[in-house]
Amino acid sequence: MWNIIGILFVSACIFIIEALLLLKHKLWKDFIVFIIFLFLGTGLSIARCINFPIPNPIELLTWIYQPLSESVNKIFQ
Amino acid sequence: MLDNGKITANQYKMLVLLFTIGSSILVAPTALVNDAKQDAWIATIFTVIISILLVLMYIKIYSIFPNMTLVEICELLLGKWIGKFAVALFLMYAFILSGELLREIGDFTTTQMMPDTPIDAIHIVFMGVVVMATLLGLEVIGRSSEIISLWLFILLAIYFIAILPQIKIGNLQPILGEGMKPILFGFYHFISLPYLELIVFLMIAPFVNHQKGAEKGFLVGVIIGGILLTFVVMFSILVLGVENTARQIYPSYALARKIEIGKFFQRVEVIMAGIWFLSIFYKLTISFYAFVLGLSQLFKIKDYRSITLPISMMLIVYAIAFHPNIVHFFEFVHNIWPLYSLTIGFLFPLILLGTALMKKRQRHVRGNR
Amino acid sequence: MNKRLTSLLFILASIMLLAGCWDRRELNDIAIVSALGIDKVDDELLVTIQVINPGQVATVKQGGITKAPVRTFQSKARTLSEAMRKVTTFSPRAVYSSHLRMLIIGEDLAKEGMGEIIDYVVRGKEFRTDFYLSIAKNTRAENILKVLSQLETIPAHKLSSSLKLSEKSWGPIETIEINQFVNELVYKGIEPHVIGVEIIGNPEAGEKIENVEKTKADAYLKFGSVAIMRKDKLVDWLTEKESNGLHYALGKVQRAVINVPCKEKKVAIETIRTNSKIQTKVDGHQFKGTIQLHIDGSVAEVQCERMDLEKIETINLLQKKAEEKVKKDILTAIQASQKKYEVDIFGFGEALHRSHPSIWHKVKKDWHSHFKDIPVHVDVDVKLRRIGTINNSPLHEMKP
Numbered sequence A: 001m002w003n004i005i006g007i008l009f010v011s012a013c014i015f016i017i018e019a020l021l022l023l024k025h026k027l028w029k030d031f032i033v034f035i036i037f038l039f040l041g042t043g044l045s046i047a048r049c050i051n052f053p054i055p056n057p058i059e060l061l062t063w064i065y066q067p068l069s070e071s072v073n074k075i076f077q
Numbered sequence B: 001m002l003d004n005g006k007i008t009a010n011q012y013k014m015l016v017l018l019f020t021i022g023s024s025i026l027v028a029p030t031a032l033v034n035d036a037k038q039d040a041w042i043a044t045i046f047t048v049i050i051s052i053l054l055v056l057m058y059i060k061i062y063s064i065f066p067n068m069t070l071v072e073i074c075e076l077l078l079g080k081w082i083g084k085f086a087v088a089l090f091l092m093y094a095f096i097l098s099g100e101l102l103r104e105i106g107d108f109t110t111t112q113m114m115p116d117t118p119i120d121a122i123h124i125v126f127m128g129v130v131v132m133a134t135l136l137g138l139e140v141i142g143r144s145s146e147i148i149s150l151w152l153f154i155l156l157a158i159y160f161i162a163i164l165p166q167i168k169i170g171n172l173q174p175i176l177g178e179g180m181k182p183i184l185f186g187f188y189h190f191i192s193l194p195y196l197e198l199i200v201f202l203m204i205a206p207f208v209n210h211q212k213g214a215e216k217g218f219l220v221g222v223i224i225g226g227i228l229l230t231f232v233v234m235f236s237i238l239v240l241g242v243e244n245t246a247r248q249i250y251p252s253y254a255l256a257r258k259i260e261i262g263k264f265f266q267r268v269e270v271i272m273a274g275i276w277f278l279s280i281f282y283k284l285t286i287s288f289y290a291f292v293l294g295l296s297q298l299f300k301i302k303d304y305r306s307i308t309l310p311i312s313m314m315l316i317v318y319a320i321a322f323h324p325n326i327v328h329f330f331e332f333v334h335n336i337w338p339l340y341s342l343t344i345g346f347l348f349p350l351i352l353l354g355t356a357l358m359k360k361r362q363r364h365v366r367g368n369r
Numbered sequence C: 001m002n003k004r005l006t007s008l009l010f011i012l013a014s015i016m017l018l019a020g021c022w023d024r025r026e027l028n029d030i031a032i033v034s035a036l037g038i039d040k041v042d043d044e045l046l047v048t049i050q051v052i053n054p055g056q057v058a059t060v061k062q063g064g065i066t067k068a069p070v071r072t073f074q075s076k077a078r079t080l081s082e083a084m085r086k087v088t089t090f091s092p093r094a095v096y097s098s099h100l101r102m103l104i105i106g107e108d109l110a111k112e113g114m115g116e117i118i119d120y121v122v123r124g125k126e127f128r129t130d131f132y133l134s135i136a137k138n139t140r141a142e143n144i145l146k147v148l149s150q151l152e153t154i155p156a157h158k159l160s161s162s163l164k165l166s167e168k169s170w171g172p173i174e175t176i177e178i179n180q181f182v183n184e185l186v187y188k189g190i191e192p193h194v195i196g197v198e199i200i201g202n203p204e205a206g207e208k209i210e211n212v213e214k215t216k217a218d219a220y221l222k223f224g225s226v227a228i229m230r231k232d233k234l235v236d237w238l239t240e241k242e243s244n245g246l247h248y249a250l251g252k253v254q255r256a257v258i259n260v261p262c263k264e265k266k267v268a269i270e271t272i273r274t275n276s277k278i279q280t281k282v283d284g285h286q287f288k289g290t291i292q293l294h295i296d297g298s299v300a301e302v303q304c305e306r307m308d309l310e311k312i313e314t315i316n317l318l319q320k321k322a323e324e325k326v327k328k329d330i331l332t333a334i335q336a337s338q339k340k341y342e343v344d345i346f347g348f349g350e351a352l353h354r355s356h357p358s359i360w361h362k363v364k365k366d367w368h369s370h371f372k373d374i375p376v377h378v379d380v381d382v383k384l385r386r387i388g389t390i391n392n393s394p395l396h397e398m399k400p
Helices: A002-024 A028-049 A057-076 B009-021 B024-064 B070-078 B080-113 B119-136 B138-166 B180-192 B195-203 B211-240 B242-247 B251-257 B269-298 B305-321 B326-368 C002-017 C054-062 C080-089 C107-112 C115-123 C141-146 C155-169 C178-186 C240-250 C312-340 C348-355 C357-371
Strands: C030-041 C044-052 C070-077 C094-096 C102-105 C132-136 C193-201 C219-230 C233-237 C257-262 C265-283 C286-302 C376-386
Touching: A002 A028, A002 B305, A028 B305, A057 B080, A057 B180, A057 B326, B009 B024, B009 B138, B009 B195, B009 B211, B009 B269, B024 B080, B024 B180, B024 B195, B024 B211, B024 B242, B024 B251, B024 B269, B024 B326, B070 B080, B070 B195, B070 B269, B070 B326, B080 B119, B080 B195, B080 B269, B080 B305, B080 B326, B119 B138, B119 B269, B119 B305, B138 B211, B138 B251, B138 B269, B180 B195, B180 B326, B195 B211, B195 B269, B195 B326, B211 B242, B211 B251, B242 B251, B242 C178, B251 B269, B269 B305, C030 C070, C030 C107, C030 C141, C030 C155, C044 C080, C044 C141, C070 C080, C070 C141, C080 C094, C080 C115, C102 C107, C102 C141, C102 C155, C107 C132, C107 C233, C115 C178, C132 C141, C132 C155, C141 C193, C155 C219, C219 C240, C240 C265, C240 C286, C240 C312, C257 C286, C257 C312, C265 C312, C265 C348, C265 C376, C286 C312, C286 C348, C312 C376, C348 C357
Parallel strands: C030 C094, C030 C102, C102 C132, C132 C193, C286 C376
Antiparallel strands: C030 C044, C044 C070, C193 C219, C219 C233, C257 C265, C265 C286
């Protein structure tokens, strides 16, 4: 419970620090990109707190390279 | 150019050196000795020589486009859609690299020094400094590296000199007793970590104020870094022996534990740990910087600083999420990472170079008409 | 102004938050383990830890002994980790193992196989590699740890210091560190050996404070024979001559004494440094082991009346006699290693690995069957450099 509040608090701080600057300089695209990543960051952190599964690129890479790695290991063993 | 900072060629060389020794100075001997046993040092020397060729390839790309970061080069050469896709692939590599490095320092600290501290606490504090460095810009990173590397070399010198009395030359024998295959296997693992990772320096290279200096600095940094790593591997074998090194998760730390001069200069391993904290810090900062810069160039936003903080949140989450435990971490780094690094660190720049040279010839031919 | 304030607040926050408080261990909350003893009792491991009593160490150093400077705690469990943690049920402090000086293994556990305790000691982050290994001879490790000693307030320090000193001054003694033991355990071409420690005197009297109050203690600890092991199991104890020969062959002897006969009395040769080389040569299908030993020594004591040290022939004779004596000890050790126990503690296998790796890979699977029959050639070369501060003994001039 407290972790999530902590994360939201940190997100809010980051928002305050950055977003107001961006809006002041009227950098709309930057603002949108910033919001997207802030959302992602906050979302992922909260997902971790509640043990919600997160997409893991390592799984993808392992799936892609596993057969090749096994062949390489066989060559050298 | 999103960063108005410029770094000198010497600073670039220092950064390359620090990146090369990075996390390898702490963990490389284990994999190498497991593969090549007492010939691991031959594998390292062989890898250093091959790495020169690799770096020459990177330098060639840089020399064709000295003012563009890797992301910009990629988009230019491969077109809008394929280019952006390739950039995304490269950026994923940089992101995963950063996550692995953060996890490495967290695991090391909680294994050897502070087991009760939650690993997240270490990640957050360490990332805090990395983010600060990134926000302050490349100039600050470059200048600080010159100062820090001095301390690092002093500590390294003390490290090597202090352990010198305990070497047993017999540990290197039988030289070439296992044949060439184990040495090549060691080379295969060693080139992927750290050498193929040096591709991220093509994001930093355009900010060096002197092109020839950057090219020379890249080479010199890699070579000196390689020599230092060779020393670490050799000393591990000479002092600890093959079996003991192969068993250690952090061989350099076990090596530092053996330092005993007189009765007073002993138990100094934590001071030596400072070396690895510094080297991993710089490797992480550069990877992180490359990622954030690349991402901001991909989305064409004005300043990379805006997205730095949100990205750091994601990195802290993923540093843990990538691997549930240290064994998964090892398996990935040992089996998958070499192939992934080969794709991004060798195939990708090779394709870029090929495309660039082809386009040059096309233009040349067209120009001659 | 504002910037200064924020950076000051930042620094203050960092100082307070970065102190690493999660892992704080206050000095008065830890029990510093100086010696660890492990026995096997009823299929469980009996762990005895010798913990330093810091307040008492200071008092003892000042001369007033009222309480023992160390305490021993014991616990029994199936694994070492469990046993070390069980200790907290009656020890008021948390166990801290980084200052371990001695690891003593009980003889029964060594006979059964000490492999099961190796992993904990190597894997744990608190354990360093600079402690010495020893096997308790004819007794349990717990008894060794209970003996208090004079001169050195903490018995474990006494043990480790005396071990280190003896290694330099007395042939049959050698310090064994965990790394060396593990290497010898793992390599197929050499078997480990460990120094033994025993209690001389009455063990029960050794636990009492009175033991250190007398000029001659009722019980004290003595290092002696070398235990020969096959993999991790204790096979037997070597005799003093065999231990001596082993250490000479391994080049571990620094300053020791060789007693050389002259008529009915002896001349003592003191070694200054030794240098040994163990090799395994290959001659067709035959293996041949060689030990080359070079000793620099000086004459330390002359008991005979008619020995003219001003003549070079005398020195040559003494050198030759010393060479014979050492060679005899080494051959006794080789006899024990090859024929009596069939255990390669010299490392001829490893020597073969170093010089002929391809041949080694073929024979390493059953090296001990090859080893027991290979002829070993021992070559000892003693060079006497000096003869002390006088040339001829006063006895030389002594008229009957």
